[in-house]
Amino acid sequence: MDLHRIDEFAKEMIFEAGKRIRDAFSYELKVETKSDANDLVTNIDRETELFFIEKINAFAPHHKIIGEEGMGEKVESLDGPVWIIDPIDGTMNFVKQHRHFMITIGFFVNGIGKLGYIFDVMREDLFYAIADEGAWYNDSPLRKLKPIDIKEAVIGINASWVTPNRRVNHEKIIDLVKTVRGTRSYGSAAMEIAFVVSGKLDAYLSMRLSPWDIGGGIIIAKEVGAVATNFQGEKFDLLSTDTFIIANPSIHPLILEQYIEEK
């Protein structure tokens, strides 16, 4: 399998999809549609996923596709080549902010990550990786993450996980928030993962994510030495929803052991 050829194909497809989204967006904004902004995003989401499915089917008909919008055939195993796709991660940002939403795509073979992409559509910024070859932010190589002390860390976490919830002991999350240097929340898992792999954040955690939220990101993570697991410290379940943490390797074990207690 020629990964470089697939990488070229994937990038071209992502850039074209990005342009289509930006165009659709500016057209819709111009005509000031009376329709609900939520309908707009749903339509663009679906159209973009269909666009990816058609492209991949034409490129390699035997590749399987798992997409957020579920427009493809149902995939029940990770055998063979599998694309995991989120056409727009951060739909609320798309609607309200017209920025901070990502296309994110992972390409796996027999469950092993091979190519990962997170594309900031409005900035036209691409974070990507080729397994065992490295990771890049546009044309610049991403460096291995340097060790950091938990007290100096800035972490991505949604405020709602700091409140009483069914999934984790929020008192421990409060400890975490009080221990680190600062917290951020951007409303797009893929954006927060892109920030961790590029050292802009030191960790990001969420109590419930889907494979398409993190599929591209975990492949980039591996190349820069970021550790991405579920809250048991195991591989994220790519056929279901799961808990998720990605972190600088120097603080990943500490966060899991000291600050996360699942209910």
Add this chain to the structure above:
Amino acid sequence: MDLHRIDEFAKEMIFEAGKRIRDAFSYELKVETKSDANDLVTNIDRETELFFIEKINAFAPHHKIIGEEGMGEKVESLDGPVWIIDPIDGTMNFVKQHRHFMITIGFFVNGIGKLGYIFDVMREDLFYAIADEGAWYNDSPLRKLKPIDIKEAVIGINASWVTPNRRVNHEKIIDLVKTVRGTRSYGSAAMEIAFVVSGKLDAYLSMRLSPWDIGGGIIIAKEVGAVATNFQGEKFDLLSTDTFIIANPSIHPLILEQYIEEK
């Protein structure tokens, strides 16, 4: 007083400062200084404030200047023309993320806001307002904010205010977080204020801010109908630190009454 002439002067000064910061930044990144990143930001912060002070002194020697870095003379009243300046709001973002930091400036006459600026240095995006004439995002007029239901609101709030703290009843903040559609946190008060005045967020609140964090923003707020007050619903104290909330007018009273209980 010719506000348009002062506005032209202010913009030119801000764009030049932005360019200087970007240049200093890319130079420092290039030489890979061994010095602490915190020293770097402190130096650039101070140099930029001095740059503003020199420019304003040359333009209008009798104007007073309140700056975050305290490089100017001590200002003890808001009488006459006063500039309130933050050369870099979001210093942690500056250091770690190389984005999401703002120059923000307010120009007041006898305590009345006349000109307000929030400049995203890396994006080169300017949010600004001229009192009684309107507000703009680069070349586009910012519209009056449309009413929104609290359940549909996305608000900027730091996770630490959701944890037990000395200033507000955090249980009520938890209620707020659970009521709204979503929360965000960007690590720059000026950025979050810029997002509120442009409808990208519907509210932003903080338990403790300084005049330079909000001086430019509250002038823009007024032009788009956003309401900016302290937690008593009164004017923010521009000569001290204070609590701060800026919100869409349709939810400002509700948040104050129902979700904020100061200790």
